[in-house]
Amino acid sequence: MKILVPVKQVAVLDEDFELRDDGLDADPDFIDHESNEWDDYSYETALQIMEAHSGVEVVPMTVGPEEAEESLRRCLAKGGERAVRVWDDALAGAGPATIAKLIAAVARREGADMVFAGTLSADHSFAMTGICVAAELAWPHVAVVTHLEYEPGAAKATVQRELEGGLVEKLTVDCPAVLTIQLGINQPRYASLRGVKQAKEKPVDELTPADLGVSGEDLAASACFRLRRMFKPAKGQAELIEGTAAEQAARLATIIKELKGAA
Amino acid sequence: MMPVDALARVVANAVQRADPFLAAAAYAAAGEQDRGRLEPILLASYRLKRQFAEAPFAPPEVLRRLAAEPDRKIRLKVARHPATPPEVLRQLAGEGACVETLEAVARHRNAPTEVLEGMPWREHPGVRDALCSNPRAPLALLRALAECAPLAALKGIANSPNADAGLLARLWESPDPYLRAQVAAHRNCPPAIMEAAERDPEPAVRRMLAANPAASMQTLLGLLGDEAAEVRAAAVQGASVPAEELSDLAADPSSQVRRTEARRAALPAAVVERLACDPDAWVRRWLGRNRCVQEPVLARLAADAELEVRRAVSRNPGCTPALLDRLAADPAAWVRAGVALRPDIPAGALARLSAEEDPDVASAIGRNPNTAREVLLRIAASGNADLRRAVILNRAAPREVLRTLMEDPYPLNRVMLTEHPALAGEDLEILTEDPDPHVRFAALRALIRRGRPERPAAAADDSSSTTNPE
Numbered sequence: 001m002k003i004l005v006p007v008k009q010v011a012v013l014d015e016d017f018e019l020r021d022d023g024l025d026a027d028p029d030f031i032d033h034e035s036n037e038w039d040d041y042s043y044e045t046a047l048q049i050m051e052a053h054s055g056v057e058v059v060p061m062t063v064g065p066e067e068a069e070e071s072l073r074r075c076l077a078k079g080g081e082r083a084v085r086v087w088d089d090a091l092a093g094a095g096p097a098t099i100a101k102l103i104a105a106v107a108r109r110e111g112a113d114m115v116f117a118g119t120l121s122a123d124h125s126f127a128m129t130g131i132c133v134a135a136e137l138a139w140p141h142v143a144v145v146t147h148l149e150y151e152p153g154a155a156k157a158t159v160q161r162e163l164e165g166g167l168v169e170k171l172t173v174d175c176p177a178v179l180t181i182q183l184g185i186n187q188p189r190y191a192s193l194r195g196v197k198q199a200k201e202k203p204v205d206e207l208t209p210a211d212l213g214v215s216g217e218d219l220a221a222s223a224c225f226r227l228r229r230m231f232k233p234a235k236g237q238a239e240l241i242e243g244t245a246a247e248q249a250a251r252l253a254t255i256i257k258e259l260k261g262a263a
Numbered sequence: 264m265m266p267v268d269a270l271a272r273v274v275a276n277a278v279q280r281a282d283p284f285l286a287a288a289a290y291a292a293a294g295e296q297d298r299g300r301l302e303p304i305l306l307a308s309y310r311l312k313r314q315f316a317e318a319p320f321a322p323p324e325v326l327r328r329l330a331a332e333p334d335r336k337i338r339l340k341v342a343r344h345p346a347t348p349p350e351v352l353r354q355l356a357g358e359g360a361c362v363e364t365l366e367a368v369a370r371h372r373n374a375p376t377e378v379l380e381g382m383p384w385r386e387h388p389g390v391r392d393a394l395c396s397n398p399r400a401p402l403a404l405l406r407a408l409a410e411c412a413p414l415a416a417l418k419g420i421a422n423s424p425n426a427d428a429g430l431l432a433r434l435w436e437s438p439d440p441y442l443r444a445q446v447a448a449h450r451n452c453p454p455a456i457m458e459a460a461e462r463d464p465e466p467a468v469r470r471m472l473a474a475n476p477a478a479s480m481q482t483l484l485g486l487l488g489d490e491a492a493e494v495r496a497a498a499v500q501g502a503s504v505p506a507e508e509l510s511d512l513a514a515d516p517s518s519q520v521r522r523t524e525a526r527r528a529a530l531p532a533a534v535v536e537r538l539a540c541d542p543d544a545w546v547r548r549w550l551g552r553n554r555c556v557q558e559p560v561l562a563r564l565a566a567d568a569e570l571e572v573r574r575a576v577s578r579n580p581g582c583t584p585a586l587l588d589r590l591a592a593d594p595a596a597w598v599r600a601g602v603a604l605r606p607d608i609p610a611g612a613l614a615r616l617s618a619e620e621d622p623d624v625a626s627a628i629g630r631n632p633n634t635a636r637e638v639l640l641r642i643a644a645s646g647n648a649d650l651r652r653a654v655i656l657n658r659a660a661p662r663e664v665l666r667t668l669m670e671d672p673y674p675l676n677r678v679m680l681t682e683h684p685a686l687a688g689e690d691l692e693i694l695t696e697d698p699d700p701h702v703r704f705a706a707l708r709a710l711i712r713r714g715r716p717e718r719p720a721a722a723a724d725d726s727s728s729t730t731n732p733e
Contacts, residue, residue, distance in 0.1 A: 014313060016336050029309040190648070190672035196698045242414040244438050 038118025
């Protein structure tokens with residue numbers, strides 16, 4: 001029984017960031033990277049199932065360049081024996097539907113029985129990659145899972161989701177399925193130093209879309225939107241009006257006159 | 264100072280591993296030539312420069328080097344860094360500095376006085392307002408700023424320790440009650456203004472006057488009868504208020520006043536008795552922590568229905584061993600944890616509490632300097648990172664226990680471990696190989712601070728520790 005856990009290395013912007021010359025993203029000099037917080041929880045969910053049952057394998061995977069391997073090593077330091085990284089330079093800037101196509105291809109190749117993804121990524125917040133994976137695989141899915149009861153090999157899993165007002169929805173889902181995991185479902189562990197050292201030696205399979213049988217045309221067809229521009233909106237013109245009540249009223253009157261074009 | 268050979272080894276190690284975090288720690292202690300070897304690692308990319316320029320742990324020497332970078336944003340980050348030394352701020356504020364950098368220097372607590380005096384504040388309102396909030400701004404500059412600063416910035420001037428009576432008198436003329444309140448709270452507030460403030464219609468002004476440590480006993484006594492509860496509460500804190508004046512306040516209708524009174528030093532016995540029966544639990548809680556409260560009242564508070572009151576008693580330095588013994592058997596773990604934190608805990612209570620598994624109690628036992636080594640070892644092996652950190656924070660924890668925490672899975676715990684005096688130099692050297700860059704930095708910095716790896720302090724050492732190879 002195999003659980004595939006897609007993880008992502010997310011971008012963290014410096015407060016004084018600048019945009020790239022093409023206006024489509026932030027300048028890489030102003031970006032730091034870290035593992036996506038939601039993925040810590042989805043990976044922990046998979047590890048807990050692996051540790052509670054024999055014969056369960058957990059495989060972390062990512063779609064990202066060489067630097068993204070750090071996120072996989074971080075997962076492997078906690079548990080799991082191997083990982084998968086998919087990349088081609090043509091994938092730079094790929095949207096969630098394109099990434100999902102590749103994750104689904106890895107799930108097929110690995111013969112995964114379940115896919116646990118994070119609910120969303122901290123940088124782009126699309127919250128749709130996991131759902132798109134389910135669509136690609138034609139598997140059922142449940143989003144924003146806060147509790148999971150699942151026996152490996154079982155035909156159904158029981159999950160809970162948190163709704164507005166603290167209401168909890170409990171439902172069953174046919175397996176195999178894609179679940180997107182919400183923060184707080186568990187307490188993710190820290191990797192031991194021994195685990196960190198061992199993770200350096202664990203294999204990471206490096207694949208291209210072509211290795212997965214996904215052509216450039218397939219990827220182009222899966223793009224469901226096109227990024228036109230990224231920009232910092234102009235700052236608001238709020239003004240803190242100070243002084244006595246009379247002074248404040250006078251300033252307010254001046255502003256109103258200015259807006260009406262009378263001043 | 265670190266011996267030359269040890270420093271050379273540290274630098275060589277940082278260079279050989281091309282580790283920017285080790286390089287940053289070594290840079291602080293290195294000489295000119297070694298710094299030249301470390302800089303290509305430390306400044307290898309724009310991202311690294313940016314990260315170090317805003318890192319809270321960045322050594323001043325690294326900030327000094329970054330201030331020489333041509334990039335405006337890097338220099339701005341250095342100007343905003345709280346550890347940037349005065350001479351670097353002087354350099355940053357020099358010719359060609361952008362307005363944002365000037366603002367950052369004008370606001371900086373390390374900025375030299377003459378740099379603040381030379382700032383072009385008349386041309387730049389942001390620089391002017393930043394200077395108004397800088398406690399190092401000299402009086403002459405404050406006077407000039409007060410001529411044209413907006414109201415919000417004037418409040419900064421009224422808060423400055425360098426504002427004199429004359430300047431405060433000018434600010435007092437403002438119609439804004441909050442500016443007048445700042446003036447009334449100032450140590451240099453002239454007596455005439457204090458008198459006027461006592462009659463000010465705004466409670467905020469009278470409250471701030473009551474909180475002024477320079478307010479006279481006469482002023483405070485007048486404010487104790489104020490109609491506003493917040494003014495009476497501020498006045499009751501005044502150290503110059505005689506104890507006999509406090510009796511009536513113990514029956515004040517406002518719990519805010521009684522809570523404040525319960526925190527005061529040197530309360531008369533009758534006031535203590537009255538406050539101990541107060542219906543407000545916060546009053547009893549503050550009283551339970553008050554050092555002037557004696558045994559019979561403490562014993563009564565130790566039996567209070569509110570667990571926070573009992574916890575307060577357990578933290579009171581005046582709590583007797585007999586009372587501590589009683590509180591060590593309290594049904595609430597939070598109260599027992601209060602006892603477990605005390606260095607003067609009776610031996611029997613320590614033994615009983617050492618066997619507990621409640622996280623609050625175990626954490627307190629982990630920090631207690633009297634806890635037995637085997638108990639510390641057990642807590643150090645806990646699955647709870649907070650409990651393990653309690654042992655790291657225990658300055659009396661022996662090296663034998665601390666060594667088990669060198670592989671703590673939580674990186675912050677390992678960073679904190681590097682500061683422990685009982686850890687030997689050779690242990691720190693091992694931690695400079697840690698996978699986490701912050702641990703490596705902290706370990707090398709600790710090693711350099713020690714001058715040379717040496718035997719840990721005798722009191723905290725264990726018999727099996729070895730001397731370092733140097």
